[in-house]
Structures are given as C-alpha cells and as structure tokens.
Amino acid sequence: AMAGEGSTFRLRCSLLGHGQDVRGLTRGLFPEGSFVSVSRDRTARLWAPDGLNRGFTEMHCMSGHSNFVSCVCIIPPSDLYPRGLIATGGNDHNICIFTVDNPAPLYVLKGHKNTVCSLSSGKFGTLLSGSWDTTAKVWLNDRCMMTLQGHTAAIWAVKILPEQGLMLTGSADKTIKLWKAGRCERTFTGHEDCVRGLAILSEMEFLSCANDASVRRWQISGECLQVYYGHTNYIYSISVFPRCKDFVTTGEDRSLRIWKQGECAQTIRLPAQSVWCCCVLDNGDIVVGASDGIIRVFTESLERTASAEEIQAFENELAQASIDPKTGDLGDINADDLPGREHLKDPGTRDGQTRLIKDNGKVEAYQWSVSEGRWIKIGDVVGSSGATQQTSGKVLFEGKEYDYVFTIDVNENGPSYKLPYNITDDPWLTAYNFLQKNDLNPMFLDQVAKFIMDNTKGQTLLSTSNQFSDPFTGAGRYVPGSSSGSSAIPGADPFTGAGRYVPGSASNTVPPVGGVDPFTGMDAYQSAAAKVENIYFPKKDAVTFDQANPTQILGKLKELNGSAAEEHKLTEDDLIILEKLLSATCNTSTETPTAQQLQTLWRAVNWPEDIVFPALDILRLSVRHPTVNENFCSEKEHVQFIILLLKFLNPKGKQANQLLALRALCNCFVSHAGQKLMMEQRDEIMTQAIETKSGNNKNIHIALATLTLNYAVCLHKVNNVEGKAQCLSVISTVMEVVQDLEAIFRLLVALGTLISDDTNAVQLAKSLGVDSQIKKYASVSEPAKVKECCRFVLNLL
Numbered sequence: 001a002m003a004g005e006g007s008t009f010r011l012r013c014s015l016l017g018h019g020q021d022v023r024g025l026t027r028g029l030f031p032e033g034s035f036v037s038v039s040r041d042r043t044a045r046l047w048a049p050d051g052l053n054r055g056f057t058e059m060h061c062m063s064g065h066s067n068f069v070s071c072v073c074i075i076p077p078s079d080l081y082p083r084g085l086i087a088t089g090g091n092d093h094n095i096c097i098f099t100v101d102n103p104a105p106l107y108v109l110k111g112h113k114n115t116v117c118s119l120s121s122g123k124f125g126t127l128l129s130g131s132w133d134t135t136a137k138v139w140l141n142d143r144c145m146m147t148l149q150g151h152t153a154a155i156w157a158v159k160i161l162p163e164q165g166l167m168l169t170g171s172a173d174k175t176i177k178l179w180k181a182g183r184c185e186r187t188f189t190g191h192e193d194c195v196r197g198l199a200i201l202s203e204m205e206f207l208s209c210a211n212d213a214s215v216r217r218w219q220i221s222g223e224c225l226q227v228y229y230g231h232t233n234y235i236y237s238i239s240v241f242p243r244c245k246d247f248v249t250t251g252e253d254r255s256l257r258i259w260k261q262g263e264c265a266q267t268i269r270l271p272a273q274s275v276w277c278c279c280v281l282d283n284g285d286i287v288v289g290a291s292d293g294i295i296r297v298f299t300e301s302l303e304r305t306a307s308a309e310e311i312q313a314f315e316n317e318l319a320q321a322s323i324d325p326k327t328g329d330l331g332d333i334n335a336d337d338l339p340g341r342e343h344l345k346d347p348g349t350r351d352g353q354t355r356l357i358k359d360n361g362k363v364e365a366y367q368w369s370v371s372e373g374r375w376i377k378i379g380d381v382v383g384s385s386g387a388t389q390q391t392s393g394k395v396l397f398e399g400k401e402y403d404y405v406f407t408i409d410v411n412e413n414g415p416s417y418k419l420p421y422n423i424t425d426d427p428w429l430t431a432y433n434f435l436q437k438n439d440l441n442p443m444f445l446d447q448v449a450k451f452i453m454d455n456t457k458g459q460t461l462l463s464t465s466n467q468f469s470d471p472f473t474g475a476g477r478y479v480p481g482s483s484s485g486s487s488a489i490p491g492a493d494p495f496t497g498a499g500r501y502v503p504g505s506a507s508n509t510v511p512p513v514g515g516v517d518p519f520t521g522m523d524a525y526q527s528a529a530a531k532v533e534n535i536y537f538p539k540k541d542a543v544t545f546d547q548a549n550p551t552q553i554l555g556k557l558k559e560l561n562g563s564a565a566e567e568h569k570l571t572e573d574d575l576i577i578l579e580k581l582l583s584a585t586c587n588t589s590t591e592t593p594t595a596q597q598l599q600t601l602w603r604a605v606n607w608p609e610d611i612v613f614p615a616l617d618i619l620r621l622s623v624r625h626p627t628v629n630e631n632f633c634s635e636k637e638h639v640q641f642i643i644l645l646l647k648f649l650n651p652k653g654k655q656a657n658q659l660l661a662l663r664a665l666c667n668c669f670v671s672h673a674g675q676k677l678m679m680e681q682r683d684e685i686m687t688q689a690i691e692t693k694s695g696n697n698k699n700i701h702i703a704l705a706t707l708t709l710n711y712a713v714c715l716h717k718v719n720n721v722e723g724k725a726q727c728l729s730v731i732s733t734v735m736e737v738v739q740d741l742e743a744i745f746r747l748l749v750a751l752g753t754l755i756s757d758d759t760n761a762v763q764l765a766k767s768l769g770v771d772s773q774i775k776k777y778a779s780v781s782e783p784a785k786v787k788e789c790c791r792f793v794l795n796l797l
Helices: 308-318 341-345 426-435 442-456 550-563 570-586 595-603 614-624 626-633 638-647 653-669 672-679 682-695 697-717 722-739 741-757 760-768 770-779 784-796
Strands: 010-015 022-027 036-039 041-049 056-063 069-075 083-091 095-098 106-108 117-121 124-131 138-139 143-148 154-158 166-171 176-180 182-186 197-200 203-211 213-218 224-229 235-240 247-251 254-259 263-271 275-280 287-291 295-299 354-359 363-367 376-383 402-411 418-421
Touching: 010 056, 010 287, 010 308, 022 287, 036 069, 036 287, 041 069, 041 083, 041 418, 056 672, 069 213, 083 124, 083 308, 106 117, 124 154, 124 166, 124 760, 138 166, 138 182, 138 760, 143 722, 166 197, 166 203, 176 247, 203 235, 213 235, 247 275, 247 287, 254 275, 275 682, 341 354, 354 376, 418 426, 418 442, 418 626, 426 442, 426 770, 550 570, 550 595, 550 614, 550 653, 570 595, 570 614, 570 626, 595 626, 626 638, 626 672, 638 653, 638 672, 638 682, 653 672, 653 682, 653 697, 682 697, 682 722, 697 741, 722 741, 722 760, 741 760, 741 770, 741 784, 760 770, 770 784
Parallel strands: 022 069, 022 275, 069 117, 117 154, 154 197, 197 235, 235 275
Antiparallel strands: 010 295, 022 036, 036 041, 041 056, 069 083, 083 095, 095 106, 117 124, 124 138, 138 143, 154 166, 166 176, 176 182, 197 203, 203 213, 213 224, 235 247, 247 254, 254 263, 275 287, 287 295, 354 363, 363 376, 402 418
8 A cells, every 4th residue: 555645754855076985964043944964975965955956065164183073063153153164083093163154164273183073063052072092082172171981992972962061972882971070970782893973862862773773762760761673784874853742864785764753754765885974954854964975965855855757867876786695784695585577566565675586697686665655666685695684682661650740729710730759869859840831930949849849758858057157167167166266357258267167256247238139138129239349259369278176186196096006106206296396387386397297297197097087187287387398299209199189089989088088178278289299180070070079978979079169279379171071061060960069169169260251161060961950949038148159150151
C-alpha cells in the first residue's frame, strides 16, 4: 500500500562544490533556511536556499585551515555580530572563527594538540571543542577558559546542554561524560565501541551513536532509557528533528536512517561508502554529506521534491555503485545460495529491507521502498564473502521517578499545581523553580519551601547564629577565650579587622543601613529610597583565621606528646620552644620567631596524622607572621610545605587535619611570599581542596569558601583568565553541597570579587549557570548580609 503524503523522504537536490569528503554540516542562522558544510578539501561553504527552484546556492566559501576541516558549528548572534559566527575545527589542530560574509577567519583559536573533530556552542559566546588529544576545551570569545580532562582516548563528540553549565563529551574510550562547571559529574557507560555522535533531546535527555552500530537514549541522571538497532556498521552522526524526539542517523553502511517513535521508519541508501554527517533544517528537510564529496538534501514536502529526471539519475547512480561485502552492510553473503531475479516479484515486508539476487553470475543488491511499492537497486556486490551480521541487543527502558509529588493550591479558586520533589533536592531551590515555572509570585517562596520541609521532614538549611560582629565571624569559628581581638570600630564595616572576631561587645552589631530594609514589605514597587551600599566586594584583603587559645593548644600538644612513639617525642625544651613561637606569633610578645623554633615546629607537623592537629594549629597561627611566612613559602622551602598541607586535605583523612590545613592555606595569603606561592600552586591546591567538600562539615566548608575568597582577592588584582575560570568552577561546585550560610556568604563575596570589573568573567559565570544557583539566597532573612551580598552579585549578572 502507498504511504500517505508527507510520510516519506525523497531527494530534494544534490549539491556539487566540495572536492573531497564532506565531513561536517550544521544548519545556519543567516540567511534563513541555510546550512554550512565543511570538507577534507580544507574549505567551509555556506549554502542558501535558492528561491526559484528546489536547490541551494553556494553563497560563500571560507578558507583558513592548512589541513582537512572536520567539524562546524554556529555561534549564536551577539551585539557585536548580529548574524552570528561560524566556527570550524580541523586536522591542523586549530579552530577558525568566521563571519558570514568574509572568506578569511576573524580569528583562530589555538591550544589543542591534535585534530579538533567536534564543536558545540552555548549561550553568552561559549564554545566547546573536542579533540583527538583526549581533551575538550571551553572557549569564551578568543580565550580558552578551561580544559576538560578525564577521557583516555580521542573525544569525537561534544555538546553543550540547554541547562547552563552542563556539557557532554563522547569518546573513543567508549564512554560519555557529563561535566558541570568544568568538573566531571558523571560517566555514562554502555556503548561497546567509540562514541561518535551526540544529540540533545531536552534538558533531561540526550542521544548518542557509536561504532557499535547502536543509538542510545540517556537520561542526564545516568540511566540508559533505550537502545536502537538498525545500522549494520559504524554510525557517524545523529541529528534531531525540531520540536520532537524523532531523529536521523548516518553511517558507514552507506545509509541515512530516519527514526520515528523509536523505530527505523525509513532507510535511504547513498552511492557512497561513508555517510559522514547529517543535519536537520528548520523545515524538517535532512542534509547529508558523504565520502563522494556530494551534499544531498532529502524532503517530505512534495513541492520541494526533485523532478522525476533527477530522482531517476540518483537511482541510476545508486544502481551502479559497487558494494564491498566485507563491510557487513548486507549481512553474510554466500553467492551460491542466492535466488535469481524472480525473487524480486515478492514484495518486501518493511521499508529499507534489502534483498540480494544473482543474475548472470553477478550479485545485485535491492532495497524495498514502501512508499513506491517496488524494489530499488542499490548496487552491485563485488568481491568475496566474509562479513558477519551485527549482533542485536535488548531494548532497555526506564522512566523518571520522584520521592514525592505534592499538589499545591495557591489560592482557593485558582488552579492547583503539581510539585515533584526528591529527598536529595534542596527545598529552597525546588520551591524557587516551582514558582518560576508556574509564573507564581516569588513572595510565596518561604511558604512553599516550609511546606516541603514540613511534609518531608527533610533537612533544612542550617540556621546560623545571630552574631553580626562581622560577616566573617560567627558560625563556624570556635569562640575565643581571650580578649586579644582586633580594635574594630564598633558597627562600622563588616570587613574590618580582616575577619577577626571581636569578642563580647554588644555595640559591635551592624545596624541596618538607612534604618529600613528596602527588601521587605508586601509592596513589590516600593521606592528605592533606602539604598543599601555594597560594602561586601570587591574584597581587597585576604581573610584569615586568627582566633587562638595558646594555653589550650599547648595543653593538647603536651598530652599527645606523652603518648607519641619514641621517634616522634618532643623534649621539654622543644615544648618551651614551641610555646615561645606561639607567643611570638600571637602578638603577646615582641620577639621574632627564630630558625630553631621553626625547625622544631617542622618536626611537630610531621607527626602521625592521628596526633598532629595541635601542631598544625600552631602552624596555622604562625604562618601569619611575616618571618614564618617568608620561611615556609620562600623558594627553597615551599615544595615540602605545600606537599605537607596537601597531604592533610585528603578527604579520607581526619577532618580536624583537613580543617586546620585549609585554615593554614588561608593564612598564607597575609604576606607577599605566601600569596606568590599560593598563586603559583593554585591549580594543584584548588583541585585538592575542593575534595574536602564531601565531608559535610560546616567548619571545613567555611574554610574552603574562605580559601576560594582569598584566591578571588588575588585574581581580582591580576587578570588571569584560567585562574578566574577555575575559581568560578570551584564556587559553582561548592555551592551545590554547602548548607551553612556563613560559607555561602563567603562564596558570594568571592564570586562578586571575581566578576567585578571583568565582563569576560561575568559571561563565564553566566555560562556556568551560577546566577540560577545563587538566586535562592536573595530571600534568606537572617543573616541579612547573605541576602544583601547575593543581590549585589545578581545585579552584576
């Protein structure tokens, strides 16, 4: 039976222009209905629909690569380039960026050490590239912002997901990785060979295709929802139809396959062995590029279908193609058992079914077309047998489940809304997203979050103490027993005393500026007369951990020394030396620490990890002294010093040691030598420090946030793009797990400091989705500094 109109794809046109294999295609933004192709002939070409007939015209040929061009993507329009840009990647290891009307590149991105074989663009000018050098790189305009490392073989496919900050990479190591803010969040395993292509279905789902001849549908959370079989050889590319879940694939089995409702609905054979790439245009037409250098467009629309002569010419070309049986595209072929031409009198059972016949000693291949009700010759089979049919596997399926689905009634007579919630979700963020999604008044945030917590008895955000002495003290500091605090001016500025805790004076609370809080009150349009001044960032000085109780520390040291093994024991003299060092560095004496004192301290900090913490605490306090800072952080000593502190950051180690090592690192920033060392070792220190986030210890989280803040203070002074990118990535990653509001506050100050006066950093923060991560803190009632600081950061974003 004939299929209804519009259900079958037929040839629209064949485009000649490229001299060699067409390796990449992408739909264009300008002009409308256009697409861009790239080829082994080292060029990229922009094709626009030709108004008069069913074809396309080559508008523009771009050159800039010194070798094959293997991939292409469009960078969306910006104020500077309202028609968008075209990015191409090549075997010369470079990425060329073109405008739509100039044949030479606007600029070239260098950094990969091998072929760049995949590109994907995101919001705010970000570009993701994948390379045979096993890395992916994130670029912002003309700078490399971060490198994603973790795959063990070439990265063949990359995609930026619609939800900000999420990226996917598919590799020849057979895995797919999900990256969030530059860190690998999850690895998807299941493919049995190189992953070659990725396509995004929605914020929650994506497709992958591979050399194992299968397509897989995945949920971002990790489950493989379905496996699709149909191709008989490598699948090179996959592309999704607009506004639905149907898709197309192309591969090494000479075919383009159209998948609808999870089934292969149509197979179109091409007269070329490798069908390298495909893309779907806005009107649903499919463009494919192949190893014969020809671009072919297929359409469901009858008015855009090619003339009968052109279709006949295409079929003749197909009939003359020679098929190598070794590729396995047609299964096992044993020429002696094949039937003759009469076998073609029986109709096929499904579209794309192949049948081999023997005619005058020649083997010919035919494919059944449902829409035309006939067998179409797809080529002559040459050479001997030796192929095996691809083995098929099972189809898997699994839905998405939630722990709770609540029904929320916002007012008596209005509609009710469904709110899905998992125990692992953050109630505030869930409430915020729910209100956004249903376009409800943000005033209900507290109510909805409270409703979720009351009905799940879930964990709530920790409420912090009401000490307003200064935004860096309060929660997460052990309260000092001595009055050696700094002389902060009462109530002046929350940053005075570089984070020192001023004990016991009630006059030290910060009064609400202007007497009124402009963010309260039911009236959303209240005048902004009561302006709050940004006293939070950019922060200029490092924040340190100064609070000390020398008597307690020395008492603990002596007690543990008593039980230490002989080779670690300190003598009475040693203990007196350390006592002197403590008084010299805690401002209670005017003496300068001596070399002998530092050697003794070094012996103590090398104690076994179960007893070392009092010694680490002495180190934390001492390193603030310029002499000690210079000694440990100078050229000759620093390697051992950093190795020692990094060792204590191991998340499997003791939490007390993690905490004191982080605080010691924070305190290194007080002097020039320490800052220089911290900046030189930034990558190593940050990578190790971020692992301490997993322990859910609020003091550790505060110390980690403070370390990040101190890096932000240094990075604000020097324009180090990769440093800022790493710092933003850490802030974004730590924000996910931290609940303590003091730690959140410090991360917000760090964020504000990093992006102040730097449009690149603002763009990068947006592309990582940091703005949506922090929005919920704009409605925290106590302490007020969290909300105020958050709003200042959001203003920049």
